[in-house]
Amino acid sequence: MASIQVRPAEAGDHADVAALHRREWGGPYVVVHDTRYDLRELPTLVAVDGAGGFAGALVHRLADGGLEVVSVAATVPGNGAGSALLTAAEAVATAAGADRLWLVTTNDNLRALRFYQRRGLRIVGVDPGAVDRARAVKPSIPYLGEDDIPLHDELRLERRLTASGARA
Template identity: 35%
Template sequence: MIYREIMEADRERILKLRGNLVVSRGIGHSLQDLPGYLAEIDGEIVGLIFYRIAERECEIVSLDSYRENQGIGSAMIQLVKQAAHGENCARVWLITTNENIHAIRFYQKRGFDMKALHRFAVDEARIIKPSIPLVNEEGIPIRHEIEFEMLIN
């Protein structure tokens, strides 16, 4: 397994694999323009994380593991935490949505705490990204954004 920074030469491959637009807190983010890390096995991308740093805050804009339960998601969070620390950030934060029970569990087990509930924020996000489904595959409505944070000292 190799973990490394995403380079310009990776961008087209990532676009095909992951798509580009992520909406959080009413802002559309183009992953193509953000720094990030990838996990690779034999040249195959098995994990991706993108982040953005502004005003001493680091947002994890997206995290995807394509081989779950092997430590990839946790390792990628560690990489972003190190980057945030290096940039003197006060906190790392992220948005997940109400139906993503697995992510809610995952982030809390990795030291993130719930900071805020942004009710009906996904309705606003759909204005920017209409392809966001109304319900997930289990039938849970996708409506609210939950903000998680981890303070860095």
């Protein structure tokens, strides 16, 4: 695994981040918890490998006392970028005085559920039919997700943070 460093996105990262968002979400827009976000308008962290190559990105927003991870993706699964990005997001949250790191994923995304839970996030809510509602805003959302699991619901995961940034 390459050494991964994380930093705020810079103007020169635009093309790599845009390509990653096209691959993951079909473009710069995501619909989550009944809200449409333009990923280009939110703060972004980028992960770079030891050679300086683009390895992933995390888009976030601070709201409601927490840091919401709106999007996180690595160029190559298992390269360490996702873990490094979540750690960096936690530092951003702590510096901003946020008491939790949270995100939403979908009911089909078993790989992500495993990844997040192994990093201390817990399922704290389920919104049945949230993805069905999101299709009214973004019709390109598929009906079948990973492993041909019908895609209907959102799962909210979070990890409480202490003032020192340690996991609570």
